[in-house]
Amino acid sequence: MSAENPPDRDDILAMLASLDGRPAHDVPELIESMELAWLVHQVEQRYGVRMELDSGQYGRMTTVSGAADVLREVIGMPDEHFRD
Amino acid sequence: MTKGLASTGFALATSPEWVDEILLRGAGDEVCLHSGGPIDRAALRRMVAHRQARLAEAGLRAGGSLALRLPPSTAYVANLLAGWRIGAQVSLLDHRLTAFEVDLALRRLAPQVVVEPGRVTSGPLSAFAEVEEQVTARDGRPAATPHAVIQFSSGSTGPSKVIGRTAADLVAEVERYTRIDGVPLPGERIVVLASMVHVLGLVGALLYGLHAGVQIRPPDRLTGDSVLDAVAAEPTPATVLGVPFHIGLLASVVDPPTLPQLKRMTTGGEAVPAATAAAFTGKYGVPLGNMWGMTEVGVIATDLFGEHRPALTPAPGLAVVERDGELLVSRPESPYVGLSDPDRWADGWLRTRDAGTVDPATGLVTVKGRLDSQVSVGGLKVDLTEVEATLAELPGVVAAVVLHDDVITAYAQLDAPATAASVQAALATRLAAYKRPRRLHVLDALPRTTTGKLVRDRSVLRQAVAR
Numbered sequence: 255m256s257a258e259n260p261p262d263r264d265d266i267l268a269m270l271a272s273l274d275g276r277p278a279h280d281v282p283e284l285i286e287s288m289e290l291a292w293l294v295h296q297v298e299q300r301y302g303v304r305m306e307l308d309s310g311q312y313g314r315m316t317t318v319s320g321a322a323d324v325l326r327e328v329i330g331m332p333d334e335h336f337r338d
Numbered sequence: 339m340t341k342g343l344a345s346t347g348f349a350l351a352t353s354p355e356w357v358d359e360i361l362l363r364g365a366g367d368e369v370c371l372h373s374g375g376p377i378d379r380a381a382l383r384r385m386v387a388h389r390q391a392r393l394a395e396a397g398l399r400a401g402g403s404l405a406l407r408l409p410p411s412t413a414y415v416a417n418l419l420a421g422w423r424i425g426a427q428v429s430l431l432d433h434r435l436t437a438f439e440v441d442l443a444l445r446r447l448a449p450q451v452v453v454e455p456g457r458v459t460s461g462p463l464s465a466f467a468e469v470e471e472q473v474t475a476r477d478g479r480p481a482a483t484p485h486a487v488i489q490f491s492s493g494s495t496g497p498s499k500v501i502g503r504t505a506a507d508l509v510a511e512v513e514r515y516t517r518i519d520g521v522p523l524p525g526e527r528i529v530v531l532a533s534m535v536h537v538l539g540l541v542g543a544l545l546y547g548l549h550a551g552v553q554i555r556p557p558d559r560l561t562g563d564s565v566l567d568a569v570a571a572e573p574t575p576a577t578v579l580g581v582p583f584h585i586g587l588l589a590s591v592v593d594p595p596t597l598p599q600l601k602r603m604t605t606g607g608e609a610v611p612a613a614t615a616a617a618f619t620g621k622y623g624v625p626l627g628n629m630w631g632m633t634e635v636g637v638i639a640t641d642l643f644g645e646h647r648p649a650l651t652p653a654p655g656l657a658v659v660e661r662d663g664e665l666l667v668s669r670p671e672s673p674y675v676g677l678s679d680p681d682r683w684a685d686g687w688l689r690t691r692d693a694g695t696v697d698p699a700t701g702l703v704t705v706k707g708r709l710d711s712q713v714s715v716g717g718l719k720v721d722l723t724e725v726e727a728t729l730a731e732l733p734g735v736v737a738a739v740v741l742h743d744d745v746i747t748a749y750a751q752l753d754a755p756a757t758a759a760s761v762q763a764a765l766a767t768r769l770a771a772y773k774r775p776r777r778l779h780v781l782d783a784l785p786r787t788t789t790g791k792l793v794r795d796r797s798v799l800r801q802a803v804a805r
Contacts, residue, residue, distance in 0.1 A: 273586065276744055282776045287434075288583055288716040291463050295561040299592050304563060312462050 260329035261297065263322045269296040270318070283318050290315055297325060354400065354425040356505050360512060361419065361548040362386065370548055372555040372571075373412050373466045382419075385412065389420035396475040398451045400425030403481045405449035407440060409433040409458070409467040410534045410556070415544065417453050417471065422505070426451075427481035429488040430535050432718075434770045443490065446500070450478035465531060465556035465564075483675055489537070489633050491719065499682075500675040501633050508545060510655070511636035515546040517654040520602065520627060520642030522577040524551040527599075529568045531560060531580030532717065537633050538606045543579050560584075562591035569600050576600060581607040581717030582614065585626065589617040600624050604642055606631055607717030609705070615647060630705050633719075634673040634688060639703045649702035658696055658703050659687070665694040665703065713742045720746065720773045729775070732756075732764045737784045739792050739799065740775060748775035749799050751784045779803045 261269070267278040270285070273292045285293065290312070298304055305328060307315075314320040364370070366380030377385075398404055404421040406428060408414040421428040429447050431440060433455065444452065456472035485502030515521050522528050528547050532539035547554040555576070557568035565588060569576045576599050578584070585605060588594070603618065604627035618626050627642035630650050639650035639658060652658045657668040667690055672683040682689055693706040711722040726740035729748055734756020739749045750761060758780045765774050785793040785802050793799065 272590075273583075274744065280744070282745065284776065286771050286776070287462060288772075291560045292583075292587070294463060295563075295587055296590070298561055298563060299590060302592075304561075307461065309461060 260326045261300075261322070263318060266293065266318050266321050266325070269293055272296070281318070285316055285318065285321060290321075293321060301329070354423050354505075356509060357386075357419055357423045360509055361545060364551060368551065369553055370551075371412065371415065372553060374468070377412065382416070385416040386419045386423060389413075389416045390423055392473055393417070393420055393424060393426075393451055393453075396451045396473050398424055398426050399480075401480050402426040402451070403429070403447065403449040403478055405429040405431060405444060405447060405452045406535075407431040407433055407435070407452065407454045408469060408471060408535075409455065410465065410539070411467040411469045413453075413455075413469045413471045414534065422486055427483070427485055427488060430540075431490075432533075432535055432770065434772060436767055436770055438768045439770060444476075447488065448478040449476060450480065451475055461559070463559040463561065465558070465560050485675065488675065491633050491721075499677065501673050502675040503634075503636075503673065508541065508636075511541050512545050512549045514637060514653045514655055515542065516550060518637070518640055518642065520604075520625070520640070521546070522550070522552045522575070522601070525574060526601070527553040527555050527572065527574055527576040529555050529557060529565060529576050529578045531557070531565065531578065531584045532606070536718070537631060537636050538581075538629070538717070539579070541636050542606070542629070560587070562587040562594075566591060566594055566597065569597050570595065573599060578603040580605050582610045583716050585610060585614050585618050589614065589621055591621075594621065597622070602627055602642065604629060604640075606637075608714040609648060609707075612647070615644065619644065630692075630703070632667075632690060635667055635669055638667050638690075646702055649697070649700075649704045652701065652703060660694060660696045663693055664709055665690045665692045665696070665705065713746070715746070715772045718772050722746065725769060725773055725775065728768050729761070729765060732761055732768075735761060737792060739784060739794055741794060741796060741799075743777075743796050743800075745776035746774070747777045747779070749779045749781060749784055749802070751782070752780055 267281045270281045270289055270293060271278040294305055311324045314324050362383055364379045367378050369376040369378050370382055371377040404426045406414060406417055418428055429449055431443055452474045453471050455469045457470045458467055460468040483502055484504055486505040486508060487503050489501045491499045491501055528543045530539055530543040534540050534544045543554055555568050557564040565578060582605050600622060602625045606629035615626050626644045628647055628650060629637055630639045631637040637653050638656055639652045641647060641650045659666050666687040668686055669688040670686055691708060691710045693709050695704050713720050713722060722740050725746060726738055729735055729738040729740060734753050736751040736753050741747055758778050762778060781802055785798050787793060
C-alpha cells in the first residue's frame with residue numbers, strides 16, 4: 255500500500271492480520287469492534303492523519319469489503335474526512 | 339446503618355455515605371474527570387445529585403435495585419454514584435449485550451429501575467460515549483442481598499454466575515490499591531482505556547482515581563494517537579491503564595512524540611506476550627506494569643514495574659495459594675449470589691480457575707492460563723460453553739463444537755433449511771458480538787468418537803473442514 259492510494263482489500267486483510275500475527279488469508283470477513291479500532295489506527299499511522307468518520311461509515315466497516323469501500327471514499331476525499 | 343430502607347430490602351453493608359466519604363470528597367475545583375472537557379468535583383457532585391433526583395423520581399429508594407446498561411460515559415459514572423448514594427444495589431450490564439441477553443439478565447435480576455442509552459451521539463471508537471440516558475421504572479424487586487454492585491461472569495457450566503460485592507469490599511479494594519507501589523499518585527492522571535463497567539476500569543481507574551485524587555482521563559478515541567494526545571494534554575504524570583490490545587496500539591505508533599508525562603502503562607485481563615512487552619518498553623522507555631484480578635475479587639496481584647514478568651506479587655491483604663495446580667485467593671465470603679457452590683468457594687478460599695504456581699521462597703505468583711473453557715477477547719471474558727450451548731440450542735443445529743483456535747471458532751452440523759447465514763443471524767440476536775464465533779464451519783457431520791461423543795480436537799476438526 256502506498257500513501258497515495260487507498261488501501262485495498264488485501265491491504266486491509268494484512269492490517270487486520272497484524273493485530274495478532276495470523277496469516278492474512280485466515281482473517282475473518284467480519285470485523286468486530288476491537289479490530290475496527292485497530293484498522294482505523296493502522297490507517298491513521300500509515301497515512302499520518304486522523305480520520306473523521308460518521309456513524310454510517312463506521313456502520314459499513316463491519317466487513318472487510320465494507321471497510322475497503324469506506325476507506326476508498328474517505329482517502330479519495332481527504333479534506334472532508336481527515337484532520338491533521 | 340442505612341436509614342429508610344425498603345422493608346423487604348437488605349441494608350447495605352456500609353451506609354451510602356461511603357460514596358461521599360471515599361469517592362466524592364475533595365476540593366470542589368479539583369478536576370477529577372475529563373470527558374470532552376474538565377469536570378471538577380463540584381460539577382461531578384452536581385451531576386450525581388441530578389441523577390439521584392431522577393432515580394428517586396423513578397421510585398428508587400435505599401435497599402432498592404437499579405440496573406445500568408450504559409457504555410462508559412459521564413452518564414454511567416453519575417448514575418452509578420447516584421444509585422449507590424441512594425443506598426440502592428446497582429447491577430452493571432455490558433452495553434454490548436444483545437437485547438436477548440439483557441432480557442435474560444433483567445428477568446433474573448428484576449431491578450426496579452433501569453437506565454439505558456436513549457441516544458448515543460459518539461462514534462464506536464470513543465473511549466467515553468456521549469449518551470442521553472433513559473430511565474425506566476419496572477415492576478422489580480428490591481435488593482435481595484447486601485451487595486452494592488452486581489456483575490455477571492460468563493458461566494462455564496450453565497447460566498452466567500451472578501457476582502456480588504459489598505460497598506465494604508469495594509472500599510477494601512480501593513484501599514488495597516493505595517498500598518500497592520507503583521499506582522498513580524494524587525495529582526497525577528490515569529488515561530483509562532479499560533472499560534469502567536468491568537472491574538479493572540471500575541475500581542482500578544474510577545473508584546481509586548476518585549478516592550486518591552487522580553484525574554481520570556479517557557482519550558477521545560481508542561487509537562494510538564488519541565491515547566498519546568491524552569497523555570500529552572497536561573503536564574502532570576500519566577499512567578495508561580488498559581488491556582494487552584492497547585499495548586499493541588501504542589507499540590505500533592510511528593515515531594511517537596517524546597512524552598515526559600508518560601509514567602507507566604499497566605494492563606490486566608490476559609497475559610502479555612514477551613515480544614509485545616519488549617516492543618512497548620523499547621519504544622517508550624517506561625515500565626509496563628502487569629495486573630491479575632477477577633470480577634469476584636478485583637485486583638489480586640501486580641507487577642507494576644514489570645520487574646518479574648510474568649510473575650506477580652500478591653496485593654496487600656490478600657493471600658494466594660496453589661492447590662493441585664490451581665491458584666486460590668483468600669476471600670472471606672462467597673462472591674456468588676444465590677449459589678452455594680463449594681466447588682468455587684469454600685472456607686474462605688476462592689478457586690480462581692487459573693492454573694499457576696506460587697514460589698515458596700518469594701511468594702511470587704505466576705498465572706499459567708485457564709483451567710476451564712473461559713477465554714479472553716480483548717480483555718473481556720467469554721466462556722466457550724455458553725457460546726456452544728447457545729449455538730446448539732438454535733433451530734436447525736444438530737450438533738455444535740466451539741473452541742478457541744486463535745479466534746472463537748464454531749463447527750456445526752445443520753439440518754435444512756438452516757444455513758451458515760441463518761445460524762449467524764440467529765446468534766447475532768442472542769450473543770454479544772465479542773462472544774460470537776469469528777469463524778463458523780458447517781460440516782455434513784461433526785467428527786465423533788466410537789462412543790458417539792463429539793470430537794473437540796482442533797486438528798481433527800480442521801481436517802474435517804479441509805476434506
